[in-house]
Amino acid sequence: MKKIQAIRGMEDVLPDVSRRWAMVEELLRRIVTQYGYREIRFPIVEFTELFTRTIGETADIVAKEMYTFLDRSGDSLTLRPEGTACCVRAGIEHGLFYNQVQRLFYCGPMFRHERPQKGRYRQFYQFGVEAYGIVGPDIDVEIMLLAQRFWRELKIDHQVELQINTLGNAETRACYREHLVQYFHDNYAALDEDSQRRLQSNPLRILDSKNPDLQPLINDAPKILDYLDSSSHDHFTWLCQALDDIKLPYVINARLVRGLDYYCHTVFEWVPVGDGGAQSTICAGGHYDELVANMGGKATPAIGFAMGLERLLALVANTLELPKLRTAYLVLLGDKVISQGILLAEKIRFHGGVNVIVNCGGGSLSTQLKRADKSEADIALILGETELAEEEVVIKYLRDERPQKNIKVTDIENIKIFL
Ligand code: HAM
Numbered sequence: 001m002k003k004i005q006a007i008r009g010m011e012d013v014l015p016d017v018s019r020r021w022a023m024v025e026e027l028l029r030r031i032v033t034q035y036g037y038r039e040i041r042f043p044i045v046e047f048t049e050l051f052t053r054t055i056g057e058t059a060d061i062v063a064k065e066m067y068t069f070l071d072r073s074g075d076s077l078t079l080r081p082e083g084t085a086c087c088v089r090a091g092i093e094h095g096l097f098y099n100q101v102q103r104l105f106y107c108g109p110m111f112r113h114e115r116p117q118k119g120r121y122r123q124f125y126q127f128g129v130e131a132y133g134i135v136g137p138d139i140d141v142e143i144m145l146l147a148q149r150f151w152r153e154l155k156i157d158h159q160v161e162l163q164i165n166t167l168g169n170a171e172t173r174a175c176y177r178e179h180l181v182q183y184f185h186d187n188y189a190a191l192d193e194d195s196q197r198r199l200q201s202n203p204l205r206i207l208d209s210k211n212p213d214l215q216p217l218i219n220d221a222p223k224i225l226d227y228l229d230s231s232s233h234d235h236f237t238w239l240c241q242a243l244d245d246i247k248l249p250y251v252i253n254a255r256l257v258r259g260l261d262y263y264c265h266t267v268f269e270w271v272p273v274g275d276g277g278a279q280s281t282i283c284a285g286g287h288y289d290e291l292v293a294n295m296g297g298k299a300t301p302a303i304g305f306a307m308g309l310e311r312l313l314a315l316v317a318n319t320l321e322l323p324k325l326r327t328a329y330l331v332l333l334g335d336k337v338i339s340q341g342i343l344l345a346e347k348i349r350f351h352g353g354v355n356v357i358v359n360c361g362g363g364s365l366s367t368q369l370k371r372a373d374k375s376e377a378d379i380a381l382i383l384g385e386t387e388l389a390e391e392e393v394v395i396k397y398l399r400d401e402r403p404q405k406n407i408k409v410t411d412i413e414n415i416k417i418f419l
Contacts, residue, residue, distance in 0.1 A: 009114070009122030011310070020313060020320060021125075024154070025107060028127050031149050035142065037103040037129050042086040044109065048076040054085040054291060056261030058201035065112040079111035083128045084262070084288065084304060091132060092297035101133040107309075119280050119311050127312075128285075130304035136287065137239040139303055140266045141246065147270060147283055147305065148248055154312075155319040160282055162249065164239070164268040165256035167204075168224060168232035170290070173264070176227040177203060183221055190217055207255040223254040235265050262288040266303070272315065282315065283307035326419050327355040329372035329398075333365060333384035341383050344393070344409065348381075352415040356381075373398055378419050 006012060013021055029039075048068050055062050067079040080086055083106050091097050091104075107127045114120050129146065131139050144162060151157040167173055181203050184191060191199065192214060195206045207218055228236065243250050250268075258267045267286030285305025292300040328348065332341040345356040357375050359368045365382070372380040382394040387406070395418050396404040407418065 007122065009116030009120075011121060011123070017313075019322060020316075021309065023320065023322060024309065024313060024316065025127070027153060028107070028150060029105075031153065032105045032129055032146065035103065035146050037105040037131075040087060040090060040104045040106050041108070042080075042083070042090045042106070044080055044111075045077050046080055046086055046089065048078040050085050050089055051078055051081060054088065054260075054262055054295065055082070056202070059260055061112060061259065065114055067111045067113060081112045082110055082260070083108070083126055083306060084130060084260075084291075087128075087130050087304075088291055088295055088297070088302070091300075092292065092295060097132055097292055097297055097300040099133075101131070103129070103131050105129045119308075119314065121310060125309035126306040127309055128304060128306035130302060132292070132300050132302045134303070135289070135301045136303060137235050137242065137266065140239050140287070141242045141248075143285070143303055143305060144243065144248060144250075144268065145246065147307075150307075151270070154316045156315050159273055159315060160270045161251060161273050162268060162270055163253040163256055164243075164250050164266060165253055166224065166228065166232060166236040166266055167257065167264050167286070168228045168236075169264055172224070172227055172229050172232045173204075175229075176222070176224045179222045179227065180204065180206075187217055190214070202261075204257040205259065207257050208259070218255065225252075225254055232265065239266060258284065258286060262291045262294075264289050268305070270307075280311060281308075282311050325355060325376075326353075326416065327357060327375070327377040328415065328419075329368075329375050329377035329380045330356055330358045331365065331368040331372060331380050331382040332359050332362075333368075333382065335362075336385055337383050337388050340388055344383065344412065348412055348415055351413040354415050354419065369396070369398075 048066070051066060052062050057063065061081050066081055069077060071077050087104060087106065091102065096102050105128065108125065109123050110126050111123055113122055116122060129143065131143065148157065151160055168176070181199065184195070184199050184203060184206060188196065188199070191206070192209070192211050195209055195214065198205045207221065209218060256267055256269060263286040265287040268284070269281045270283040271281050283305050285303070287301070287303045289301040292298065292302060330341055330345050332338050342358060345358045348354055348356050357377060359371060363371070369380055378399055380396040380398055382396060387393055391409045392406045393409060393412070394404055394406055
């Protein structure tokens, strides 16, 4: 029979690796909690319209990458390709944005039908934060500092670089767009097919093109920084000054425009140092001050970012040290000791602060010791009828040459000192 396999681009996380995931997620949760962010959980599936209206019809995510299907009621639903739109939808629906500041975070799988390759999956995990009700740019600094804390604690702060840009407000963008379109029109023949198409639909995205032939043309294109109106200019200048003041390193990347339509003012990405392409961007975000109102909520400034956990985990592969687990494997010799053994294991787990794997399925001493060895436990605790009668267990060290010894069951609460 043909074996059923996982869908391409949707990865299993096996136990050897999942502990690393859990540890990173726990660290991220701990840090954002220190900054006052609280978790929000929203569904994995939403009405398709939520994403077409927020991310934009012409954005690649919507035009090419969504997992969209009709459900049994005939509604068009989509597996969420990102969390920001869902967060805004939930916030409006539950009245979270009325005259309140909200600092929220989420963690979970997102879905995009992209061409799978290293660092790019069809199901991938994002950890995201979103702050509502603060105009900035102080919140911009907070959010960048927060990300910097992640990198510091994960010991990868020298491996990533913060790139920032501004898209200004709506007037700035409209004025800039006009000049940019004019410039690319004047150079229409030099554009590739993709960029010619984008010139109609989303000209700012041409700046994002990775086509090496286009780089000189793009480098000479008008820069949005030269078109900022005074409020957009002030926002960005204040931000840069504050980042200088707190010595948070950044580079201004005038070509950073982001692939989703909802952004304004500050946009930013953390990319691995020396990485030319955007394929490995670890974390990305920006302001989206008009989105809540555009979706029918009360006008609420907003800013956030999301990071790809697969990419982050690849980056911390060499820096993340997992704390050692302290585990005992309980060998049970004979049917008569099984019930007492199960109770003993409970006592050790509860009072001894040590993980206990109980041998299930019987077996000789040597079979059980082999299982103990495979389980990666540090010690085997052996309980036979004699030990049960004497109220003792035998400790056998599995990872070093220390001689085995007997300890009293009453001393089992101090098991840690034997490990
Ligand atoms: P995004 O740039 O589309 O932004 O995605 C954010 C991050 O998710 C990327 O930098 C990358 O690390 C990860 N990512 C995206 N696509 C994939 C993929 N196919 N495979 C693996 N990782 C991927 C957003 O999603 C915005 N919602 C971010 C945001 C939050 N803006 C404001 N608030």
